[in-house]
Amino acid sequence: MVFIAAALLLLLLSGLCALFLNNRPAVAAALCATACIASCLAALFPVFAVFFSGREMSFDLLWPAAGGLRLFLVLDRLSAFFLVPVLLLSALAALYGWGYLRRERNSESCGRQWFFFNMLVASMLAVFLAADGLIFLLCWEMMALSSFFLVVSRDEEESVRRAGFIYLAASHCGTAALFVMFAFLSAAGISGGFWNSAAFPGPDVGVLRVLLLSLGIFGFGMKAGFMPFHFWLPRAHPAAPSHVSALMSGIMIKAGIYGILRMFSVAGVTDAWCGAALIIAGICSGILAMLSALNRRDTKSVLAYSSIENIGIICMGTGLAVYAASCGGTLVCLLALSGALLHLFNHAFFKGLLFMAAGAAGKSCGSRDPDALGGCAKALPVTSSSFFLGAAAASGVPLLNGFPGKFLIYLAAFCGLQLKGSGLLLPSTAVIVGLSLSGCLSLACFTGLSGIIFLGKPRSCAGRPEEYSALMGAAMISAAAVCLFLTFAAPLLSFSLCGAVSAVFASTDTASASGLADRLAPLSCASAWVFVLIAAALAAGRLLLRRRKVSFGETWNCAYAAADARMQYTSASFFYPLSRTFTFFNVRKSPAAVSKTTFFPGEYEGYSSRRIGVFRTLLSGIAAKLEFSLSCLRWLQQGRLHIYIMYIMTALLALLLWKVR
Amino acid sequence: MNNLYPLFNLIIALTAAPLMSGVINRVKAFFAGRKGPPLLQLYFDIGKLLRKGAVYSRTTGVFFRLAPPAGLVFILTALLFIPCGAYPAVLFFPGDMVLVVYLLGAQRFCMLLAALDTGSSFEGMGASRDAHFSVFSEAVLFLCLAAMSVASGSVSLNGMLFTAGGRIWQVSPPVLLVVVFVLYIVLLVENYRVPFDDPNTHLELTMIHEAMALDHGGPDIAMFEYAAALKFWILASLPAGLLFPYGMKPDFFGNSALFLGVIALTAALTGALESCAARLRLVKVPQMLTAAAALSVVALIFLAK
Amino acid sequence: MAILLFLAPFAAGLAAFVIKNDRLRRRLLFTVACAHAAFALYLCLFPPGGEDYRWLWFGFDALSRYFTAVFSLLFLCASFYAVIYLKGEKSRPCEKEEDLLFHNAPEAAFTGCLLVFLACMSLLALSRHFGLIWIAMEATTLVSAPLIYFHRQRSSLEATWKYLLICSVGIALALFGNLFLAVSASGQGPGMEISIDSLLGPGVRLDPLWLKAGFIFVLVGYGTKMGLAPMHTWLPDAHSEAPSVASALLSGALLNCAFLAILRFYQLCLANGLGSFCRELFLIFGILSMAVAAVFIIGQSDYKRLLAYSSVEHMGILCFAVAVGTAYGSMLQAANHSFLKGALFICAGNILAGFRSKRIADVRGIAHIMPWAGVLWFTGILAICGMPPFGAFLSEWIILKAAFSAGNLLLPVVYLFLLGVIFIGMTGTGIRMTFGVPSIPEGGKSFLSLFPALILLLLSLFLGIYMPAALEGAVSGAAALLGGEG
Amino acid sequence: MVDGILMLLVLLNLFSLGSTRISASIRVVAYQGAAIGLVPLFLPGKITGGILAAIVLVTLLVKAVILPWFLRYAQKRVNVRREEKPFVGASTSILFGVAALGTAFFISSRLPIPFAVVSPFIVPVALSVSLTGFFIIISRAEALSQVVGYLILENGIYLFGIALLLEQPLLVELGMLLDVFVGIFVMGITVFHISREFEHTDTSRLSGLADWLPEVRRNE
Structure with a gap:
């Protein structure tokens, strides 16, 4: 635990120094990046110790702040399981950020950005350790605050400011719900256990328990970003610089x-409705998010929607686990939750990799709109190969780390189908359909996106783009390496996976760890087998062509030799069939019609983009009504002194007549 | 000796797969009153193509060369998990049907990216339509697998088709026939057969499967064709596995001949369908697949009760 | 000897009226402020000798020590800013004054009023006799009227007129309350002095009916001075027109003193078993003030009025805290609010000097053009809305915890909902003003005038992070007087 | 005899509500001050001799002489004759005066006085005088008449203090008188500034500061 305290301290100190080194950005960046990497690696030692051995570490100190602040940090198996991706990806993001911000235009805000970056990493580290309600809320708000300042770092554009405001407002509403939950728990006095679990109302206290559980799901859901609470995510993540959005989406x-x-571990799992709610939210997130991700003008907003989809998958797994636990299917519960946790673990890395690659491509080619890029693969080998790797993982290609997590959830669903009469039929079928639909949609989306950005002829890339900075390349390569390693290391994780699951549902025993391991083992050897075979096939192909004549010509275009870049398929045309089929979701925003004044219509440049219509109309309706009612209420302060004195008189008389008897 | 049989089955699958396209073409020729191409036409094509050189477009990159071999490898790995009638699959573990479906998805991933790499609008059109259909076909395939796993009580492909054997029909035969019908529809979609795509059209705008291979040449197109044939074999072996007459308990050669016969029957049925029916409009395909999905959900519910 | 807290600033105030030389007067203002703050802080943290100090009608118990420390610290920072502000005002051409009373330069009157204002507030904290409290409160009103009317514009005249009339009516009602208290005490025999010590003495039984009526009058009367809705109407006008020094003191210190006056009466009611009656009234006014503040903060177009409504909201929170039974949380929130509101008003003053407009729409990109002002302004807004690591987060957390143990579940939900709405309104404005492309070509980069705001923010940060034993003793001592548990 | 003075005060209330001329209402305030000043003379003598005389004299001096003189001086400086358009007409204000008397009696019926007192009408009359003062501030538009309303409100409270609690330490009573005196003076000075700045003292037009702009003003 000493290492973690040292890491936190180092992060805070380096952040503060960066604040004062604002006018020398290079020094500030170097200092903060190395400090962040060092502290992440330092904190990895205790985390790995707990990750593999499973024994807990705790640190308890009553800090004399107003009203008593109990610094109670516990590193148990669930926190350790979450902290491994947190620390690894933070180190990679710091390395990437070092290169990313080096040639940043407005260097005067660079020191500030590094301060908030280190604060974000420190508060994220602390959130996963906090075991007392108040310290958890403190770190939770600090995390939201520092990420807000990073989102608003490029504040000259109006959309970035608006995204920052919506993000801050949404995370504050979520935290307000958590305030109520934790205040209720700590009002029952300081008792042992995580978030003083003894105070959580049991299943007998019906209404209160339902209220607290729904508040918890609302509060944590607002931060997780699955469907009903996702509106801030597709705005905030693209606005942030790439290494920050990698951190935000990944961790x-x-x-x-x-x-x-953690709430379920504190509250115990006896509510099937929670599981059903999570499954429904997961399915909606999975499918609707990918539908609105199809035709986006900004690569990073596609990746943000894909994060919502992956969170949806994780929610399906968790929901199925909770539902199964509440009606007795322990094996299904173990498999579903370990699938969700494994997918969460892997998603942190391949989503981080995707954001870094998208950021690098954006920086090299100048724009992030897929239709403006194209053909960068040959010029940007590192970026394009890491993007392809990430895209393959995101679409669930078996030989990468996107697949094991989904595989376990599928397996859990199939086992759920076998349990006759346990009511698991409907949720399992729903999970299977949800997973497969969102899986295919993400396959279509990522093939389209990576194809249009990196393959084919360059559409508008002025000159040959080249790799933006070596540091970013290093960060991307190491992230890709971790992704590849995780496909084969899935069985190694099974022991800690089981530990994390037993931390949530006390019922599962660690004996099933071996059962989990031998379910994941065939996957790894299948992936190894595929890699070997691909290498062999490539070698055979190369051998075949060695003696033959290999010539280069123009792409076949039905005998039209002068095909140029504009004839290629753009993202709008690639996703046109799909978005036509799901039209009832998407409100088509078509630009103004072309004015027909001249005989030959002039230059016309327009784009059509699709929005999920249902949320936007709902929210704007409420906002309009609220605005109208507020303006009526503002009549109270209309400036006339007499009315003000009348308020005092009426208040006085009302109280006298009502209260004095 | 008999634990080597799955290996022999694999070899039979590898050799007999291209035969099926010959069967389909012969049946179509028979319906059209023509003599039709020889049964072994695909073998000759593949052999000829493997001996040729290759012409690569300047816009394509590394990925264009990587895609065909990778696609073929994915299909070969998927083949390992397919049982052949009365004999088990080479490899099986709980949840291998998910791996098979996602291996088919991975092969589609490579084909789509290869198509987009060429930068031609025809290949882009083919890729976009294939991505569009795959969204529905995979969901339907998963639902059928769910129905089969509920009926057979096992979570592995080998368990469903091989160990369950005849017992799978005891649950409720008519519902399982529905599942077989839906599996056949999935076969038609995944292999781009008539109602969903016309294999022997030569108007690039209407192609889907061939459009994605327009720019491939020499060994690449050979691997592409061979992978398509193997994919037909894999998806045909699912309904064939269900329809296989388990009661007869023949020896090894009898079993493989019988299994080969059932798959040839499916191929003949596809050929007949191709000569009688015409292509669906692109907009109608999702509706057809949603209907298939509905059928499989109904089957699942009936089987689970 | 604590009476010095009143006499020193009072004498200095009178002297300031007469001193002609500006530099000497400013130095006098600053030195008196420092002495007052040092002495008050010393008395608060290390109470000398006897627990409480008695002489004639003056006394210095835990509650008054705590409030004096808070408003004298705020006065110190405000006076530091006032010195710089007045130097700046001097350079700007201001028209000569030829009216009946204010014939000497407005600055002398302004400084004099500031010092007398401090004296009256100290008098209010010192006094034990309810009549004396009333006189001190009336004096603060009359003294702060010229503070508001410093800029000699039409709108500030209108604001002063409204302020004067509403507050005088309010204080008249408070006088009625005092007389009602005297009647309820006369049951103990004639000539019973209405001072806290005699009325809190052993075996004193006050007539509950008259005490209730008296409390209602006092709550409405001093509530007007405290800015509780629906009597808050003067507050936004006064604050948007007064110079930021005056509004910092008005909202940071004066509202707290009005709250102190009400709490004195609440002490009496607690002693006579009317605690639940008073808490119910506090609850009504608390929730009403927060609701009214929320309505007006959402679409606000003037940032000084925004801060005024935030003061109304925080006074509502103080009453809500006492209503749910946590006097400790209420005291902490009062201190946090004064420091943060003082800092915000000083930032607002600098922003007004730079951008020359009070409308939110005209102010954009402070962070780029006046970096220190932007940073302090946005951090202040976040801190006042209860963001960690500042003190308001902890005090609102304590209040929420107490709201839960007060029984019914509706209270905390309404409380949090209103806080959430106000958070969204304030941060929306904060973001629009702080970020974006600056709307003025260049702005003052001077850090000196923002130094007091930084000090006040650090004070609130200190309250949020670490609470030394002495300070803990002072706050819980003040809370104990109000029957609030720790 | 105290009841007689209380009756006179109620009549003066109704008269002040009825008249719209500023000079008339100033005269009413002067008479009220004088009446209240005389009340201590008729109370059963716990306090006699010099102190009693001092109280009566000071009250009469301040309330009946100095303040009305100052208000008349202010009226001449601001040269406003009468209320052009008060919000509530003269007759309806008298109705409000009666209603105020009714509420005062209803409230004081709920508050029995714990000790013997010379006449039971003191509390209701005091309350009704202050309610009338309140109502004058609300219904009159002229700044000066609002100051007069405030003065009537003070008279009501002062009557309550003097009649019931004569034996309270005098220092505090006189302190309150001093505060009222200074309050009126500051208000007077502000009225001068208003009249100089705005050329009128009609407070209904003095409503520039507001959060709610009527539609017509919002779009200019």
């Missing part, structure tokens, strides 16, 4: 899932 939204799991 921060996982804090929401961590909160939900």
Whole structure:
């Protein structure tokens, strides 16, 4: 635990120094990046110790702040399981950020950005350790605050400011719900256990328990970003610089899932409705998020929607686990939750990799709109190969780490089908359909996106783009390496997976760890087998062509030799069939019609984009009504002194007549 | 000796797969009153193509060369988990049907990216339509697998088709026939057969499968064709596995001949369908697949009760 | 000897009226402020000798020590800013004054009023006799009227007129309350002095009916001075027109003193078993003030009025805290609010000097053009809305915990909902003003005038992070007087 | 005899509500001050001799002489004759005066006085005088008449203090008188500034500061 305290201290100190080194950005960046990497690696030692051995570490100190602040940090198996991706990805993001911000235009805000970056990493580290209600809320708000300042770092654009405001407002509403839950728990006095679990109302106290559980799901869901609470995510993540959005998508939204799991470990699992709610939310997130991700003008907003989809998958797994636990299917519960946790673990890395690659491509080619890029693969080998790797993982290609997590959830669903009469039929079928639909949609989306950005002819890339900075390349390569390693290391994780699951549902025993391991083992050897075979096939192909004549020509275009870049398929056309089929979801925003004044219509440039219509109309309706009622209420302060004195008189008389008897 | 049989089955699958396209073409020729191409036409094509050189477009990159071999490898790995009638699959573990489906998905991932790499609008059109259909077909396939796993009580492909054997029909035969019908529809979608795509059209705008291979040449197109044939074999072995007459308990050669016969029967049925029916409009395909999905959900519910 | 807290600033105030030389007067203002703050802090943290200090009608118990320390610290920072502000005002051409009373330069009157204002507030904290409290409160009103009317514009005149009339009516009602208290005490025999010590003495039984009526009058009367809805109407006008020094003191210190006056009466009611009656009234006014503040903060177009409504909201929170039984949380929130509101008003003053407009729409990109002002302004807004690591987060957490143990579940939900709405309104404005492309070509980069705001923010940060034993003793001592548990 | 003075005060109330001329209402305030000043003379003598005389004299001096003189001086400086358009007409204000008397009696019926007192009408009359003062501030538009309303409100409270609690330490009573005196003076000075700045003292037009802009003003 000493290492972790040292890491936290180092992060805070380096952040503060960066604040004062604002006018020398290079020094500030170097200092903060190395401090962040060092502290992450330092904190990894105790985390790995707990990760593999499973014994807990705790640190308890009553800090004399107003009203008594109990610094109670516990590193148990669930926190350790979450902290491994947190620390690894933070180190990678710091390395990436070092290169990313080096040639940043407005260097005067660079020191400030590094201060908030280190604060974000420190508060995320602390959130997963906090075991007392108040310190948890403190770190939770600090995490939201520092990520807000990073989202608003490029504040000259109006959309970035608006995204920052919506993000801060949404995370504050979520935290307000958590305030109520934790205040209720700590009002029952300081008792042992995580978030003083003894105070959580049992299943007998019906209404209160339902209220607290729903408040918890609302609060943590607002941070996790699954469907009903996702509106801030597709705005905030693209606005942030790439290394920050990698961190936010990779880890921060996982804090929401961590909160939900911790709540279930505190509250015990006896409510099937919670599981059903999570499954429904997961399915909606999975499918609707990918539908609105199809035709986006900004690569990073596609990745943000894909994060919502992956959070949806994790929610399906957790929901199925909770539902199964509440009606007795322990094997299904173990498999589903370990599938969700494994997918969460893997998603942190391949989503981080995707954001870093998208950021690098954006920086090299100048724009992030897929239709403006194209053909960068040959010019940017590192970026394009890491993007392909990430895209393959995101679409669930078996030989990468996107697949094991989904595989376990599928397996749990199939086992759920076998349990006759346990009411698991409907949720399992729903999970299977949800997973497969969102899986295919993400396959279509990522093939389209990576194809249009990196393959084919360059559409508008002025000159040959080249790799933006070596540091970013290093960060991307190491992230890709971790992704590849995780496909084969899935069975190694099974022991700690089981530990994390037993931390949430006390019922599962660690004996089933071996059962989990031998379910994941065939996957790893299948992946190894596929890699070997691909290498062999490539070698055979190369051997075949060695003696033959290999020539280069123009792509076949039905005898039209002068095909140029504009004739290629753009993202709008690639996703046109899909979005036509799901039209009832998407409100088509078509630009203004072309004015027909001249005989030959002039230059016309327009784009059509699709929005999920249902939420936007709902919210704008409420906002309009609220605005109208507020303006009526503002009549109270209309400036006339007499009315003000009348308020005092009426208040006085009302109280006298009502109260004095 | 008999634990080597799955290996022999694998070899039979590898050799007999291209035969099926020959069967389909012969049946179509018979319906059209023509003599039709020889049964072994695909073998000759593949052999000829493997001996050729290759012409690569300047816009394509590394990925264009990587895609065909990778696609073929994915299909070969998927083949390992398919049982052949009365004999088990080479490899099986709980949840291998999910791996098979996602291996097919991975092969589609490579084909789509290869198509987009060429930068031609025809290949882009093919890729976009294939991505569009795959969203529905995979969901339907998963539902059928769910129905089969509920009926057979096992969570592995080998368990469903091989160990369950005849017992799978005891639950409720008519519902299982529905599942077989839906599996056949999935076969038609995944292999781009008539109602969903016309294999022997030569108007690039209407193609889906061939459009994605327009720019491949020499060994690449050979691997592409061979992978398509193997995919037909895999998806045909699912309904064939269900329809296989388990009661007869023949020896090894009898079993493989019988299994080969059932798959040839499916191929003949596809050929007949191709000569009688016409292509569906692209908009109608999702509706057809949603209907298939509905059928499989109904089957699942009936089987689970 | 604590009476010095009143006499020193009073004498200095009178002297300031007469001193002609500006530099000497400013130095006098600053030195008196420092002495007052040092002495008050010393008395608060290390109470000398006897627990409480008695002489004639003056006394210094835990409650008054705590409030004096808070408002004298705020006065110190405000006076530091006032010195710089007045130097700046001097350079700007201001028209000569030829009216009946204010014939000497407005600055002398302004400084004099500031010092007398401090004296009256100290008098209010010192006094034990309810009549004396009333006189001190009336004096603060009359003295702060010229503070508001410093800029000699039409709108500030209108604001002063409204302030004067509403507050005088309010204080008249408070006088009625005092007389009702005297009647309820006369049951103990004639000539019973209405001072806290005699009325809290052993075996004193006050007539509950008259005490209730008296409390209602006092609550409405001093509530007007405290800015509780629906009597808050003067507050936004006065604060948007007064110079930021005056509004910092008005909202940071004066509202707290009005709250102190009400709490004195509440002490009496507690002693006579009317605790639940008073808490119910506090609850009504608390929730009403927060609701009214929320309505007006959402679409606000003037940032000084925004801060005024935030003061109304925080006074509502103080009453809500006492209503749910945590006097400790209420005391802590009062201190946090004064420091943060003082800092915000000083930032608002600098922003007004730079951007020359009070409308939110005209102010954009403070962070780029006036970096220190932008940072302090946005951090202040976040801190006042209860963001950690500042003190308001902890005090609102204590209040929420107490709201839960007060029984019914509706209270905390309404409390949090209103806080959430106000958070969204304030941060929306804060973001629009702080970020974006600056709307003025260049702004003052001077850090000196923002130094007091930084000090006040650090004070609130200190309250949020670490609470030394002495300070803990002072706050819980004040809370104990109000029957609030720790 | 105290009841006689209380009756006179109620009549003066109704008269002040009825008249819209500023000079008339100033005269009413002067008479009220004088009446209240005389009340201590008729109370059963716990306090006699010099102190009693001092109280009566000071009250009469301040309330009946100095303040009305100052208000008349302010009226000449601001040269406003009468209320052009008060919000509530003269007759309806008298109705409000009666209603105020009714509420005062209803409230004081709920508050029995714990000790013997010379006449039971003191509390209701005091309350009704202050309610009338309140109502004058609300219903009159002229700044000066609002100051007069405030003065009537003070008279009501002062009557309550003097009649019931004569034996209270005098220092505090006189302190309150001093505060009222200074309050009126500051208000007077502000009225001068208003009249100089705005050329009128009609407070209904003095409503620039507001959070709610009527539609017509919002779009200009």
